[in-house]
Amino acid sequence: MQKLSGCCLCEGIAYEIAGELGPIFNCHCSKCRRWHGAAFRTRATISTAQFRWIRGQKLLSRYYSSGFVVKHFCSACGSNLISTYDNELDKIGIPLGGLEQSPSNEPEGHIYVGSKSPWFKITDDLPQYDTWPGSHAKVRETR
Ligand SMILES: [Zn+2]
Ligand SMILES: [Zn+2]
Numbered sequence: 052m053q054k055l056s057g058c059c060l061c062e063g064i065a066y067e068i069a070g071e072l073g074p075i076f077n078c079h080c081s082k083c084r085r086w087h088g089a090a091f092r093t094r095a096t097i098s099t100a101q102f103r104w105i106r107g108q109k110l111l112s113r114y115y116s117s118g119f120v121v122k123h124f125c126s127a128c129g130s131n132l133i134s135t136y137d138n139e140l141d142k143i144g145i146p147l148g149g150l151e152q153s154p155s156n157e158p159e160g161h162i163y164v165g166s167k168s169p170w171f172k173i174t175d176d177l178p179q180y181d182t183w184p185g186s187h188a189k190v191r192e193t194r
Pocket of ligand 2: 078079082083163
């Protein structure tokens with residue numbers, strides 16, 4: 052079984068993920084851009100059972116970015132770690148930037164392209180979605 056690990060910038064907090072990651076998307080929403088200080092956040096959904104903290108849990112801080120989304124980050128170095136969801140307790144959102152290994156799957160598309168940063172140009176051929184790729188999301192034409 053695939054085992055991945057990751058840590059924060061100061062390495063005070065470390066975590067481990069067992070098994071395959073869920074679908075990986077590059078999220079261009081304004082919250083992800085602000086949280087990561089980047090053009091987009093590459094993230095996957097995993098189940099809570101796959102995830103465990105290895106060390107440093109006492110360094111964790113939390114911030115509610117909406118009524119039910121909790122962002123967990125390192126209080127010492129500010130690294131963004133995981134998202135949890137008060138309305139879906141069995142799921143975790145994990146950004147791939149902190150991983151030390153390459154997961155077995157690759158990004159499948161760009162999401163929330165409707166709120167993409169105006170200065171960033173998507174140059175790959177992955178599918179683009181205005182919002183979350185569900186029944187209501189509109190697929191944008193790629194290039
Ligand atoms: Zn840290
Ligand atoms: Zn986002």
